[in-house]
Amino acid sequence: MSQKDRKEYFVKDLLKNSFRSEDKFDFKYFLGKKQVCFKFYYMAYGISYGYLHDCRTRVLEGRHTFVHGLTYEENNHKISLKRESVVAWIKKYADEYGQPQPDKAEIHLSDGLTIEELWDEYIEGLRENEESKKISLSYFYKVFDEDCSSWLKIPSVNRFSQCDVCASFKLLKEGLTKSQKAQYNGPLNKHLAIARAERQKFYKHGRKANMTKSIAMNKTWHKYASVIIDGMTQWTTRLPHFRRIPKHLDSKDFLDVHNMGSMIENAGRFMDFNYANFKDDANFLVNVLHRDILRIQEHRRNGDGENSYPMPEVLYVQLDNVSTNKSKLMLAYSTQLGWFTRTSFAR
Structure with a gap:
């Protein structure tokens, strides 16, 4: 029996006599x-501890079979291709549903x-002819931890303000089973x-109006201007500012x-005050927007x-989706911006 056949025998023997308990394999050994x-x-079989441990690892990672005719290294290369496909899927998922962080090279x-x-979605998304890409949950954890954890995070609490829809889904999923969560x-x-x-x-508008980013692609950056405006809660900016407000002070x-x-x-x-x-x-x-145009x-x-640079033809304005930003006064002011051929507001 060749070394390859021997290892495949032990891997299949472990797989036959073991079963999955929730997210773990319960290994049993029989003579x-x-x-x-x-x-x-x-x-009893005359093999080392490390040899049997490697067979267990192969069972956990879904590497159950060897392709005959390939060397041991080539078989491992096939596993690396499977790993690469998982990483590629995670990157695509992060690109579609993740939120890039403005101050660090991370996606949340x-x-x-x-x-x-995430693993469930990966498995469900596989086609019938992609059975070779199927991996176990433990191996998915390993790939995520070793290849993606440096740039992809799942925070326990969102760093930024969370929309009502996301918060509602999070509350609905609390305390539910895995199958119940899947429906959301x-x-x-x-x-x-x-x-x-x-x-x-939003990023597209920013790139179109940015000098350094647009010049490499085209020389039309001067036609666009992009402005983002946001306010702060009044309570946090009142004066004088105390770390702890004395009891004798009134609002x-x-x-x-x-x-x-x-x-x-x-x-x-x-910053305008x-x-x-x-x-x-x-x-x-309106006062702040007018100052920004100046x-x-x-x-x-x-x-x-x-x-000098020519004045832009198109003005992009990014605002919060609140009633103040959609008021009649704001709309009336925007109609008077005659030196722009187009003014675009986004929430």
Whole structure:
């Protein structure tokens, strides 16, 4: 018996006498019809502890058979191809449903997801002619940990504000069994796909208006301007600011300070404050947007120091989906931006 046939014999023997208990394999060892312990099994067959342990690992990872005619290294290469297909699927899934982080080279999946649910989707997505790509849950864990954990995360809590739909799905899945959770995966992925399409639209607008990114692709960046505007909760910006508010102070003792941040492609990042001169509603938003347009105008006028840049033809504005940002005043102001051929608002 060749070395390859010998190892295949032990792998199949372990597979025949073992069964899966939840997510783990329960290994049993037999000599004939008599069950023995792990140590007695490998000593009786005259093999080493490491040899039998490698056979167990192959069972756990789904490497049950050897392709005859190939060397031991070539068989392992076939396993590496299976691993590569799993990594490629995870990367595609992360690209479709993940959320890139702005301050680090990481992608975060939904905080309501588990690796087991990810494995279920991988298995269910395999076609009939792709049985060779099927792997065990333990091997999927291993691939995720060794090849993807450095750049792909499943956070316990979302770093950023979470939409109501995602939060609702997370609450619905709490305390349910695996089969019960599966019924929510389809609608959740559909929602995440829509959110991804919105992000891609946002990134596309940013790239079109960015000097350094657009010049490599085309020289039409000057036709576009992209602005993102967002405000902060008034409670966090009141003055004076105390780490712990003294009990004797009343809310009337504080000065309400409203602030709103703007990120303008090429021009920079800005923060606008106001006190009682503008109410924290559409009036303040229109005021900030008008200032941002003046900043764009100043940046284009200054240019590269020698030559000025032309004013953009299209203005992209990214705002939160709140009533203030969709008010009549905001819409009326946008109709007066006659120097832009098109003004696009996105939530």
